Amino acid sequence: MSFLLELPTELIAHTVRLTSPQDFESFVLSCKTIHAAADKLIDKHNLYKRRYRHLAYNDTLHCELELLHLLASDPVVAEYVRTAALSRCQVAHDGMLPSEKWPALLNDPDGVGSIRRLVRESSSLAVANLDTNEWMQGIEDEHKTADSAYH
Structure with missing residues (x-):
């Protein structure tokens, strides 16, 4: 995971975007850097989870x-x-x-x-x-x- 954390925030966010909904929360909660990169994606994930x-x-x-x-x-x-x-x-x-x-x-x-x-x-x-x-x-x-x- 340390290699992932060395990537630019935009690439980390793209990686989070490609994560399946089942793994999204675990991945986002794995560390502060990933959570920060996923910040704009969390609301959409929660909305989709609630709605669908x-x-x-x-x-x-x-x-x-x-x-x-x-x-x-x-x-x-x-x-x-x-x-x-x-x-x-x-x-x-x-x-x-x-x-x-x-x-x-x-x-x-x-x-x-x-x-x-x-x-x-x-x-x-x-x-x-x-x-x-x-x-x-x-x-x-x-x-x-x-x-x-x-x-």
Whole structure:
């Protein structure tokens, strides 16, 4: 560890940034130098731990598409999840249509593209021998159907 402590603070902070959430606290508490270098990362770690440890559809996360978009845009979120209660998609539980509420997600080709890429590269779906194109199309169709049901 003494070699690590001889590095510039920016490199120590980068090393901390690469640490898995499970090891983050132990690593940061290992010495004052590392703790000081990680100072700006501690709040984000605590926020992610609080927000994503017990994942469920709620006021900010309504459906599979949003969950996939979250994971595609910030993959480290998946490492914080310990339990997930994803039993029911709540597409319009607050009376707003998906197209009104999530225009950036539903109308942005890059946003949907990043979700498709995440699904296509999923090792879990590959192990399950699922057709990822068909699986993704089913989710998109479900949201289009839910959207048209409210028009």
